[in-house]
Amino acid sequence: MTLMYSIAEGGLLCPSCAHIDPQATSIGGAVWQSMRFLLRAPSSRLAAFRLTEAEDAAMEALLKQTFEYRLEAPLEAWDFLRSIRLPGQREGREEQSGNRRSFDKSRNDPGAN
Numbered sequence: 001m002t003l004m005y006s007i008a009e010g011g012l013l014c015p016s017c018a019h020i021d022p023q024a025t026s027i028g029g030a031v032w033q034s035m036r037f038l039l040r041a042p043s044s045r046l047a048a049f050r051l052t053e054a055e056d057a058a059m060e061a062l063l064k065q066t067f068e069y070r071l072e073a074p075l076e077a078w079d080f081l082r083s084i085r086l087p088g089q090r091e092g093r094e095e096q097s098g099n100r101r102s103f104d105k106s107r108n109d110p111g112a113n
Contacts, residue, residue: 002026005062007069025065031058 004013006021012032013024034055038046051059067075 002028003032005032007062007066025062027058027062028055031055031062034059 003026004015004018004021004024005011005027006013006024008021008023013020018024030052034049034051037049041049064075064078067078
């Protein structure tokens with residue numbers, strides 16, 4: 001499932017509203033579910049949270065775009081922040097997590113019914 005995420009509008013756009021923001025970014029359902037989990041999960045659950053490499057890259061790009069939109073300028077420190085990642089962040093993650101999330105979204109998403 002592909003969804004349209006608008007940084008300018010502050011969230012998802014329904015299919016009939018997608019035309020409102022021509023700059024909206026297409027995101028997968030797994031990325032949206034991961035974003036919801038990160039927003040709603042208690043901090044004690046975050047240590048076990050894992051993303052696939054593709055999901056990590058998509059969320060990182062969306063975060064950078066959001067920062068730059070809100071700051072109204074390029075985020076000059078982005079490359080520096082990426083250079084000081086802790087060991088195991090992004091690089092080698094697929095080895096640690098088997099290229100899968102280590103949680104069951106339906107069971108662990110506080111917003112899931």
